Amino acid sequence: MxxxxxxxxxxxxxxxxxxxxxxxxxWKKKDRATKIKVVLKTDGGQDITVDATYGKVAAKFGDQxxxxxxxxxxxxxxxxxHIARPALDVVVNFWRWQQSTGAEKSPEEIKDFAEASVTxxxxxxxxxxxxxxxxxxxxxxxxxxxxxxxxxxxxxADAMTTVSAEQARxxxxxxxxxxxxxxxxxxxxxxxxxx
Amino acid sequence: MTTxxxxxxxxxxxxxxxxxxxxxxxxxxxxxxxxxxxxGDVDDFLRKTRAIARDRLRTRIKLLHREISKPLxxxxxxxxxxxxxxxxxxxxxxxxxxxxGVVASPIFAHTQSHTxxxxxxxxxxxxxxTSTAYAxxxxxxxxxxxxxxxxxxxxxPVVVLSSSNGLLLCHAPLTGTFFIxxxxxxxxxxxxxxxxxxxxxxxxxxxxxxxxxxxxxxxxVVMVFKVPFIGSDIYGFQIFSSTAGGWWISNELCMxxxxxxxxxxAGGVAYWLTSTSxxxxxxxxxxxxxxxxxxxxxxARAERSIGEMxxxxxxxxxxxxxxxxxxxxxxxxxxxxxxxxxxxxxxTGRSIFEVVDQVDEDEEQExxxxxxxxxxxxxxVEQExxxxxAWEVKAxxxxxxKKQPWPLTFQGGDMEILLLVAGKVVSINLAxxxxxxxxxxxGFKYVPYTSTLAAVLDVTATTSTSSDGRSKEATSTDRxxxxxx
Numbered sequence: 001m002x003x004x005x006x007x008x009x010x011x012x013x014x015x016x017x018x019x020x021x022x023x024x025x026x027w028k029k030k031d032r033a034t035k036i037k038v039v040l041k042t043d044g045g046q047d048i049t050v051d052a053t054y055g056k057v058a059a060k061f062g063d064q065x066x067x068x069x070x071x072x073x074x075x076x077x078x079x080x081x082h083i084a085r086p087a088l089d090v091v092v093n094f095w096r097w098q099q100s101t102g103a104e105k106s107p108e109e110i111k112d113f114a115e116a117s118v119t120x121x122x123x124x125x126x127x128x129x130x131x132x133x134x135x136x137x138x139x140x141x142x143x144x145x146x147x148x149x150x151x152x153x154x155x156x157a158d159a160m161t162t163v164s165a166e167q168a169r170x171x172x173x174x175x176x177x178x179x180x181x182x183x184x185x186x187x188x189x190x191x192x193x194x195x
Numbered sequence: 196m197t198t199x200x201x202x203x204x205x206x207x208x209x210x211x212x213x214x215x216x217x218x219x220x221x222x223x224x225x226x227x228x229x230x231x232x233x234x235g236d237v238d239d240f241l242r243k244t245r246a247i248a249r250d251r252l253r254t255r256i257k258l259l260h261r262e263i264s265k266p267l268x269x270x271x272x273x274x275x276x277x278x279x280x281x282x283x284x285x286x287x288x289x290x291x292x293x294x295x296g297v298v299a300s301p302i303f304a305h306t307q308s309h310t311x312x313x314x315x316x317x318x319x320x321x322x323x324x325t326s327t328a329y330a331x332x333x334x335x336x337x338x339x340x341x342x343x344x345x346x347x348x349x350x351x352p353v354v355v356l357s358s359s360n361g362l363l364l365c366h367a368p369l370t371g372t373f374f375i376x377x378x379x380x381x382x383x384x385x386x387x388x389x390x391x392x393x394x395x396x397x398x399x400x401x402x403x404x405x406x407x408x409x410x411x412x413x414x415x416v417v418m419v420f421k422v423p424f425i426g427s428d429i430y431g432f433q434i435f436s437s438t439a440g441g442w443w444i445s446n447e448l449c450m451x452x453x454x455x456x457x458x459x460x461a462g463g464v465a466y467w468l469t470s471t472s473x474x475x476x477x478x479x480x481x482x483x484x485x486x487x488x489x490x491x492x493x494x495a496r497a498e499r500s501i502g503e504m505x506x507x508x509x510x511x512x513x514x515x516x517x518x519x520x521x522x523x524x525x526x527x528x529x530x531x532x533x534x535x536x537x538x539x540x541x542x543t544g545r546s547i548f549e550v551v552d553q554v555d556e557d558e559e560q561e562x563x564x565x566x567x568x569x570x571x572x573x574x575x576v577e578q579e580x581x582x583x584x585a586w587e588v589k590a591x592x593x594x595x596x597k598k599q600p601w602p603l604t605f606q607g608g609d610m611e612i613l614l615l616v617a618g619k620v621v622s623i624n625l626a627x628x629x630x631x632x633x634x635x636x637x638g639f640k641y642v643p644y645t646s647t648l649a650a651v652l653d654v655t656a657t658t659s660t661s662s663d664g665r666s667k668e669a670t671s672t673d674r675x676x677x678x679x680x
Binding site: 082128131132135149153154156157160161162163164165168169172173174175176177178182186189190 | 286
């Protein structure tokens with residue numbers, strides 16, 4: 001142990017990182033300002049490239065590919081098949097707006113822009129796609145998309161206030177999986193109301 | 196350099212994970228076989244640490260992939276449902292078992308009660324004084340109640356005195372009983388009779404704060420009573436607290452009569468307008484009374500109401516004069532008001548009563564102008580026709596009420612005010628300018644209501660009352676009692 005400690009004390013940082021002592025490579029904490037390009041790969045092959053900094057694309061899930069990135073490197077992220085390209089465009093536009101001007105804007109202005117981005121999408125089905133895309137991007141680490149996710153969630157909620165259970169099931173592809181007893185109780189609860 | 200050893204030996208950080216690629220080369224240590232035993236211990240420690248970090252990384256990546264690949268129904272169940280009104284949730288719980296399980300969860304009910312804060316409708320008394328009715332804002336499918344007449348309560352008829360974040364304070368005039376209930380879930384509990392007889396039309400405020408950390412659904416009722424001295428016009432406060440389980444009487448007195456219909460809770464404090472155009476506030480936590488003048492005190496023919504808006508529990512005052520409709524925010528620190536919004540209700544140089552005359556003379560033209568109003572109103576044709584009769588929008592987007600609006604008490608998390616116009620309750624969202632209208636023909640004494648799944652704490656086991664101070668600590672069960680179905 002003493003020999004190791006002596007050796008460690010005399011090593012310089014480059015030797016330490018190269019694993020000269022034990023073969024174990026250790027990485028420096030990545031500079032959060034490291035500029036990288038992120039390529040979002042969709043199923044249709046129409047990829048979108050966005051500029052990002054390492055700190056903005058959070059490495060909270062320990063994606064080791066991010067650790068080796070240097071300035072100008074490209075990181076490819078594959079998105080699930082159900083993410084529609086038009087919805088991704090909305091999310092990416094919001095992300096780009098956030099990167100370019102978000103730091104100067106107040107939370108209310110960011111919220112207003114997010115709501116406006118969702119409102120521009122006319123069809124309810126398309127808004128649902130935006131919600132799914134925003135959720136995916138936030139999960140992947142693009143946390144600056146969170147205001148857009150919240151705005152999209154609220155719009156989806158507003159659209160769902162009047163749908164019936166059958167309509168929701170049909171749209172989301174869900175199958176009723178109640179037992180006979182549970183279904184009976186549900187129907188009884190709904191029927192016993194004054195309305 | 197001197198920090199590297201500490202990171203390496205004492206703090207197995209994420210940096211150690213970077214060596215865990217999948218090519219099988221874990222960076223195994225290749226040391227001279229003649230290395231000392233201590234070197235072997237270090238290697239062993241490193242190996243174990245790397246294995247733990249590797250497993251942790253794998254778990255994280257699995258969670259990430261699972262999160263991204265979740266079906267849309269599951270994502271919506273987790274992130275959207277708590278933004279819906281309670282009435283919609285009762286309907287949507289029939290979608291799937293998982294959804295029913297989520298809606299039935301107490302944690303979900305708690306989350307929904309402090310997330311959904313929009314005004315769903317109004318309770319009001321109809322022409323028969325003792326009965327209560329409910330009018331939901333459109334869309335009715337989202338805001339209607341399963342028991343609008345509160346028939347699940349054991350006493351009937353009942354009147355609604357106050358509402359706070361999904362709970363109602365009701366009074367049965369025939370029996371004199373007071374109830375706390377949730378009209379969506381039909382859960383209710385009776386609270387003990389107050390120690391002092393409240394004045395005929397009780398001025399009472401229900402305080403229910405659904406905070407993020409307030410898992411136990413505690414509530415407070417502040418009720419005014421007249422101090423029983425002949426000729427006196429002095430009022431006191433009696434408070435029921437679910438935490439204490441009983442009533443207690445405040446040491447504070449109020450020299451002005453709080454108006455019963457004006458009571459509202461904001462930020463845990465009860466507020467009333469008084470008969471002398473001022474405002475009295477009572478803080479039950481501090482047992483303190485204070486007064487404040489209302490804004491625009493000298494404005495002629497001004498009608499005022501107070502209410503809570505926004506997520507931070509701030510009090511606002513809506514003032515309607517013949518010239519304008521203004522919204523002021525109460526600054527607690529300085530006891531003053533700040534103007535937040537001003538809506539021009541009439542054309543320049545004309546009083547609102549002249550507008551009414553104009554409507555009578557040229558109704559056809561104003562109906563046409565009403566069609567050009569670009570607001571996010573409901574698409575119900577019948578509603579649009581009614582809106583066109585109640586107000587209009589002149590060229591330039593200026594909103595004009597055809598009849599004098601009367602400000603009502605309001606309470607919610609949105610920036611929303613309530614006005615009474617020609618027998619219709621109008622809700623105006625100050626941020627989005629969304630307008631919702633519901634007809635309440637022959638109604639009076641309006642109480643705004645927010646549809647949530649707020650739980651009702653059963654306090655029937657606690658009936659301790661003290662006439663000269665706080666009551667003894669009493670136990671209460673944390674379950675909601677259900678009413679008759």
